[in-house]
Amino acid sequence: MTAEAVLDARGIGKRFPGVVALSEVDLTLPPGEVHALVGENGAGKSTLIKVLTGVYAPDSGELSYRGSPVRFSRPLDAQEAGISTVYQEINLVPLMSVASNLFLGREPRNRFGLLDFRAMNTAAAKLLESYGVHVDVTRPLRTLGAGVRQMVAVARAAASHARVVILDEPTSSLEPREVDTLFEIINRVRAEGAAVLYVSHRLDELYRICDTVTVLRDGRKVHNGPLKELSRLQLVALMLGRDLEQIQREGTTKFDSAPAEALETPVLAARGLTSQHRLHGVDVTVRPGEIVGLGGLLGAGRSETVRAIAGSLPVDSGAVTVAGKPVRSGSVAAAMRAGVVMLPEDRKSDGVLPDLSVRENIVLAALPRLSAGGLVSRRRQDAIVDTFMKRLRIKASSPDQKVGELSGGNQQKVLLARLLCREPKVLLLDEPTRGIDVGAKAEVQALVGELAAEGLGVVLISSEFEEVVEGSDSIVVLREGRVVAELRGADVTEQKLIAALADGGGHG
Amino acid sequence: MTAVTEKTAVVAADKGMTKREWIAGLVQRRGSLVVLALIVIVSTVAFDSFATVDNARNIAMQSSFLAIVALGMTFVIISGGIDLSVGSVYALGGVLAALGIQWGSLTGILLPLVVCGGIGMLNGALVAYGRLAPFIVTLATLLGARGLLLAITDEGSNTRVMPRDALLTQLGQGTLLGVGYPVWIAVVLFAVGAVMLQRTRFGHSVLAIGGSVEAARLMGLPVARRTMWLYTGSGLLAGLAGALAAAYSASGVTIVGVGFELDAIAAVVIGGTLLTGGAGTVGGTLAGVLLLMVIQNVINQIGTLSSHYQSVVSGAFLAAVVAIQAYLSRAHLGRERGT
Numbered sequence: 001m002t003a004e005a006v007l008d009a010r011g012i013g014k015r016f017p018g019v020v021a022l023s024e025v026d027l028t029l030p031p032g033e034v035h036a037l038v039g040e041n042g043a044g045k046s047t048l049i050k051v052l053t054g055v056y057a058p059d060s061g062e063l064s065y066r067g068s069p070v071r072f073s074r075p076l077d078a079q080e081a082g083i084s085t086v087y088q089e090i091n092l093v094p095l096m097s098v099a100s101n102l103f104l105g106r107e108p109r110n111r112f113g114l115l116d117f118r119a120m121n122t123a124a125a126k127l128l129e130s131y132g133v134h135v136d137v138t139r140p141l142r143t144l145g146a147g148v149r150q151m152v153a154v155a156r157a158a159a160s161h162a163r164v165v166i167l168d169e170p171t172s173s174l175e176p177r178e179v180d181t182l183f184e185i186i187n188r189v190r191a192e193g194a195a196v197l198y199v200s201h202r203l204d205e206l207y208r209i210c211d212t213v214t215v216l217r218d219g220r221k222v223h224n225g226p227l228k229e230l231s232r233l234q235l236v237a238l239m240l241g242r243d244l245e246q247i248q249r250e251g252t253t254k255f256d257s258a259p260a261e262a263l264e265t266p267v268l269a270a271r272g273l274t275s276q277h278r279l280h281g282v283d284v285t286v287r288p289g290e291i292v293g294l295g296g297l298l299g300a301g302r303s304e305t306v307r308a309i310a311g312s313l314p315v316d317s318g319a320v321t322v323a324g325k326p327v328r329s330g331s332v333a334a335a336m337r338a339g340v341v342m343l344p345e346d347r348k349s350d351g352v353l354p355d356l357s358v359r360e361n362i363v364l365a366a367l368p369r370l371s372a373g374g375l376v377s378r379r380r381q382d383a384i385v386d387t388f389m390k391r392l393r394i395k396a397s398s399p400d401q402k403v404g405e406l407s408g409g410n411q412q413k414v415l416l417a418r419l420l421c422r423e424p425k426v427l428l429l430d431e432p433t434r435g436i437d438v439g440a441k442a443e444v445q446a447l448v449g450e451l452a453a454e455g456l457g458v459v460l461i462s463s464e465f466e467e468v469v470e471g472s473d474s475i476v477v478l479r480e481g482r483v484v485a486e487l488r489g490a491d492v493t494e495q496k497l498i499a500a501l502a503d504g505g506g507h508g
Numbered sequence: 509m510t511a512v513t514e515k516t517a518v519v520a521a522d523k524g525m526t527k528r529e530w531i532a533g534l535v536q537r538r539g540s541l542v543v544l545a546l547i548v549i550v551s552t553v554a555f556d557s558f559a560t561v562d563n564a565r566n567i568a569m570q571s572s573f574l575a576i577v578a579l580g581m582t583f584v585i586i587s588g589g590i591d592l593s594v595g596s597v598y599a600l601g602g603v604l605a606a607l608g609i610q611w612g613s614l615t616g617i618l619l620p621l622v623v624c625g626g627i628g629m630l631n632g633a634l635v636a637y638g639r640l641a642p643f644i645v646t647l648a649t650l651l652g653a654r655g656l657l658l659a660i661t662d663e664g665s666n667t668r669v670m671p672r673d674a675l676l677t678q679l680g681q682g683t684l685l686g687v688g689y690p691v692w693i694a695v696v697l698f699a700v701g702a703v704m705l706q707r708t709r710f711g712h713s714v715l716a717i718g719g720s721v722e723a724a725r726l727m728g729l730p731v732a733r734r735t736m737w738l739y740t741g742s743g744l745l746a747g748l749a750g751a752l753a754a755a756y757s758a759s760g761v762t763i764v765g766v767g768f769e770l771d772a773i774a775a776v777v778i779g780g781t782l783l784t785g786g787a788g789t790v791g792g793t794l795a796g797v798l799l800l801m802v803i804q805n806v807i808n809q810i811g812t813l814s815s816h817y818q819s820v821v822s823g824a825f826l827a828a829v830v831a832i833q834a835y836l837s838r839a840h841l842g843r844e845r846g847t
């Protein structure tokens with residue numbers, strides 16, 4: 001078995017101050033197979049990938065690549081050997097063009113050895129087109145949405161004819177249609193005989209694309225084998241380390257909220273939001289206790305809508321009122337004072353403060369509320385932090401660990417905790433469960449449901465149709481910055497949503 | 509259903525930039541050039557002695573030394589670093605040239621290049637492999653090079669004079685088509701630098717490193733090696749500029765170059781390079797250098813103004829540019845991502 005494996009890791013161990021991230025982990029990647037790597041947030045998946053690709057040096061263990069022992073001391077070595085990786089946090093250069101990001105380090109050159117931009121742009125456009133992404137490749141990457149950026153990262157890795165392709169949560173910002181494209185690519189890569197290592201918290205994706213699976217729990221390998229032999233429930237049980245009955249009993253919690261009274265004053269009313277090129281008169285109404293989903297494809301204007309409501313996107317016209325009171329537009333501070341909080345799409349650039357501790361990240365925003373006469377009770381802080389860390393299962397060595405050191409999913413949980421402890425009136429959630437494991441996802445959904453029941457208004461965006469449909473009381477469907485349909489009550493189904501996306505019809 | 513299956517992933521691409529963003533981008537990139545042109549026009553009208561061949565020659569010569577130093581600084585700053593040592597290294601280069609020339613012109617030019625390049629390489633190694641902050645590392649070599657300078661000149665008491673007829677001295681003082689060699693050298697270096705930054709993999713990777721070191725490393729770019737060469741280049745160029753300046757004045761003077769690094773940084777930033785790295789142009793730096801030098805020249809022309817006002821005006825410019833950069837990057841945030 002070892003002889004034929006492309007990549008074979010034995011007894012990998014890696015510790016960080018205060019945590020054992022990996023201990024005695026084995027992983028074998030045979031050619032022509034898609035191998036799933038699963039586990040809870042903080043289980044060690046990303047760390048394992050970084051050890052395999054030379055970002056971190058392992059403390060113990062051996063790595064062999066195509067039959068001979070290797071030690072990659074930096075990502076470049078792994079890449080040159082034929083291992084392409086898409087890391088969890090999209091790692092591209094925001095200021096540079098899409099084409100440059102695709103070709104950095106292997107740009108086409110003309111016969112004088114100078115960069116051939118025309119060839120590069122043509123090749124980039126062609127490459128992305130084959131992925132169903134149509135963008136002007138000369139634009140700086142930062143002007144594009146998270147979905148496109150993720151596709152660019154994938155295209156970059158898959159384009160380089162690798163023997164091993166490693167994808168760490170490549171679909172967290174992708175729409176179903178883009179996921180399909182990605183899977184086509186993975187199938188192609190597999191058919192060419194490459195080994196693929198695939199990380200995702202979306203179980204149905206795993207079952208669609210993966211052949212075998214390795215389950216990590218608390219840095220240890222707890223299972224390895226063909227995926228087909230495991231039921232979903234068994235897989236979840238392995239990941240969480242709980243027995244089957246317990247999970248069955250708990251069921252899969254859903255966003256769950258009291259139906260709204262149509263007569264109540266809306267807690268949030270946005271009217272005619274218009275922003276050049278992006279939004280054209282969008283209306284959104286949320287009543288207390290209601291969860292309103294925003295439906296739409298990439299580029300439909302969903303993130304822009306919530307950002308306009310939160311004041312972080314300047315609007316040309318339109319008005320927002322919270323609980324009947326008008327809110328000054330274009331000001332994040334004003335929106336916050338009115339009780340509007342937003343979970344941004346991109347947690348890396350406008351989310352967590354990586355150098356501050358978990359405690360600070362959670363309570364900083366709530367300080368005014370927690371302080372009495374300018375003094376902040378440490379005990380009350382600790383109580384709040386403790387509650388959220390438990391409820392959301394934030395995995396950190398202590399509340400004083402730097403957030404930047406947490407796993408991707410745990411950073412997302414910290415962000416959520418920070419918003420929730422501010423006791424907002426309106427919660428704008430842009431992909432709230434991105435990168436969060438199944439256990440915690442149910443918990444987040446339950447928590448949001450509870451808050452809604454207490455009268456909070458929620459606007460929800462999710463690239464998973466299922467999550468929008470299950471979580472929302474009503475859905476506002478957007479296309480090209482316009483509201484094309486509104487689904488309520490019995491109409492909130494996946495079929496109706498897809499139909500509305502398709503023809504923009506419905507009820508107007 | 510058809511619309512969903514159709515390729516609808518067209519994002520932001522077709523949404524052109526707004527006029528305001530377009531103007532903002534232009535100000536960032538070409539602002540220094542426009543201001544330079546304005547000052548030149550106004551000064552030409554206001555002072556008879558400004559738009560003369562002699563004065564232009566004078567400005568060009570004065571600019572060439574700073575320009576060569578600022579060229580290396582441009583690359584370093586674009587990569588997200590800073591090189592504070594160039595002022596001391598510049599002075600050291602001059603003294604070493606004057607020292608080395610006693611064994612011939614070749615030694616006179618090689619000695620400063622080797623030593624100054626070596627100091628640059630030390631900077632680079634400490635930053636790239638030692639993972640130390642560039643600010644601290646180059647501050648240390650700023651002090652170190654100054655110390656070395658004083659040591660080899662007996663506390664600066666002996667100023668070495670370079671023989672007038674030596675080849676190296678001629679390189680500083682001679683002219684081609686009425687323009688001094690140092691100016692030609694600077695022009696050639698800038699042309700090469702511009703091509704390197706914009707049209708080579710090297711330059712591209714420097715932009716990437718400055719844009720995001722983490723991403724560059726994960727993309728498999730040779731970050732450490734690049735970084736080391738950047739600082740080496742900066743040291744080399746500072747040494748070269750120092751040697752040329754010494755040749756021009758036919759003497760190696762120890763007191764030059766104090767605060768020169770700040771002029772270089774100012775020129776780079778005024779030229780539109782982001783102090784945070786990731787974007788900038790070599791041409792912008794040239795405009796920045798000329799702007800500083802023209803302002804200095806104009807203040808001298810006015811005569812009644814103390815030359816200290818030069819710093820005041822340069823400082824005001826710098827503040828304005830940095831403020832505009834900050835404003836622009838905030839304006840950009842507004843139009844960041846699509847859904």
Ligand SMILES: Nc1ncnc2c1ncn2[C@@H]1O[C@H](COP(=O)(O)OP(=O)(O)OP(=O)(O)O)[C@@H](O)[C@H]1O
Nearest residue numbers: 016021041042043044045046047405406407408409
């Ligand atoms: N640089 C670091 N310094 C300290 N601790 C770290 C560092 N990187 C990771 N860890 C810790 O190692 C553990 C494993 O993290 P890792 O990122 O591998 O998890 P993961 O399985 O990828 O989780 P997720 O699903 O959330 O992405 C976590 O407890 C994390 O806090």
Ligand SMILES: [Mg+2]
Nearest residue numbers: 046088407408
């Ligand atoms: Mg991870």
